[in-house]
Amino acid sequence: MKRIKLERVIIITIAMTIIGGLQSWYDHVTIGSMFSLGESEIYKFQTALLFNLISGASGGLVASITLNFIDDKYRTKPYYQGLIIIVSMFMLVWAIRNTIEAFILMETEPAKGFVFAFDAIDMRNIIFWMTIVLLSYFFLQMENKFGPGKLTQIFFGKYNIPREEERVFMFLDLKSSTTIAENLGGIKYHLFLKELFSDITTPILETGGEIYQYVGDEVVLSWPTEGSGNLNYIRCFFAIQQLLKSEENKYLQRFGVKPYFKAGAHHGTVIAGEIGVVKRDITYSGDVLNTTARIQSMCNELHSSFLISNDLLDLHPIPYSDWIIERKGEIQLKGKSETIELMSIYKY
Structure with missing residues (x-):
C-alpha cells in the first residue's frame, strides 16, 4: 500500500508539474499571437515558467497527499465527502498561490502595494486546475472500482x-x-x-x-x-x-x-x-x-x-x-x- 501511495504522489506531482510548464508555454504563444496586445512590462517568460512549474509541483504534491488521505479515511464513505475535501484543499492552495504572487508583484511594482488578484485570468486558472484535480479524483475512484492497473488495461x-x-x-x-x-x-x-x-x-x-x-x-x-x-x-x-x-x-x-x-x-x-x-x-x-x-x-x-x-x-x-x-x-x-x-x- 505504501508503494502504491508513493507511486501516486510521484505520478501526480510530475504530471501537474508538466501541465504547469505547458500552461506557461501556451500563455507565451498566445501573448505573441495576432489577437494579443503583446507582453506587458512586468511579464517575463522565464519567471512565469518557473512560477508555474513550482505551482504545479506543489499543487500536485498537495493534491496527491490529499487523495491518499481520502483513500485511507474515506474509502467507505460517500464520494461527495471526498469531493468536498479535495475542492476545499484546491481553493486553499489557490489562495496561498495568489497571495505569494501578490507579494512577488509588490516587489516588482512597490507603488501598487499588496494586491490580491481575482480577475478573468484567475477564473481561467481556477477552472483549468480544478478540472485537472477533479479528473485525478475521478481516476482514483475508477482505479479503486476496477482495481490497481485494471483501468489502464481496459483503456489500452x-x-x-x-x-x-x-x-x-x-x-x-x-x-x-x-x-x-x-x-x-x-x-x-x-x-x-x-x-x-x-x-x-x-x-x-x-x-x-x-x-x-x-x-x-x-x-x-x-x-x-x-x-x-x-x-x-x-x-x-x-x-x-x-x-x-x-x-x-x-x-x-x-x-x-x-x-x-x-x-x-x-x-x-x-x-x-x-x-x-x-x-x-x-x-x-x-x-x-x-x-x-x-x-x-x-x-x-x-x-x-x-x-x-x-x-x-x-x-x-x-x-x-x-x-x-x-x-x-x-x-x-x-x-x-x-x-x-x-x-x-x-x-x-
Whole structure:
C-alpha cells in the first residue's frame, strides 16, 4: 500500500508539474499571437515558467497527499465527502498561490502595494486546475472500482482478445459466516462485511494481490504465477489473519464477533478476457477456479485454516523455517475424477 501511495504522489506531482510548464508555454504563444496586445512590462517568460512549474509541483504534491488521505479515511464513505475535501484543499492552495504572487508583484511594482488578484485570468486558472484535480479524483475512484492497473488495461485494450495466463488463485471464505449472519441480521451483516473487506484490502494490495471477485462472504484473490516466487499469497493470508487478530476488540465492540478466514490456493492456466458492454470487466475462466474453490471447501473437513495444492508447493517451494507444512494426503475433491494432494500451512 505504501508503494502504491508513493507511486501516486510521484505520478501526480510530475504530471501537474508538466501541465504547469505547458500552461506557461501556451500563455507565451498566445501573448505573441495576432489577437494579443503583446507582453506587458512586468511579464517575463522565464519567471512565469518557473512560477508555474513550482505551482504545479506543489499543487500536485498537495493534491496527491490529499487523495491518499481520502483513500485511507474515506474509502467507505460517500464520494461527495471526498469531493468536498479535495475542492476545499484546491481553493486553499489557490489562495496561498495568489497571495505569494501578490507579494512577488509588490516587489516588482512597490507603488501598487499588496494586491490580491481575482480577475478573468484567475477564473481561467481556477477552472483549468480544478478540472485537472477533479479528473485525478475521478481516476482514483475508477482505479479503486476496477482495481490497481485494471483501468489502464481496459483503456489500452490489453484483453480485447482473450489470452492464456498462468495465475495463482486464493479463495478466502469467512468462518462461521452463516451463524454470524443470523446473529447480526441482514443490514448489520452487510455493514460488517463492508468493514471487513475494507480492512483486508491493505494487506492484499501490499502483497501484490488482485481482488478478482467478491462472492457473498467470500473473496477471490489472484497473483501472476511468475510474480509469486516470493510466496505473496501465503504472506497475504497470514497478514490478513494478523490484522484481524489486532482488530478483534473493534469487531467485538461493533458487531460482537471475531472474524477469521479460511482459504484454499491453487495455480493453473486461465483464459483472461474483457467481457460486457455496459458493465465491462476483465474475467478469468478455467478449471483452476473450480479446483481452488473445492480446495477451500475442504478446510473444515481437514481441520485447517489454509490449504494449498501440492502442485502449487512444487511450483514455489516454501521454506520450512518460516511456516509449518503438514501433508493432508491425496484427496478426492467433489466433482473431480482425479485425486489431488493437499498441504496445510501454519505460521510458527
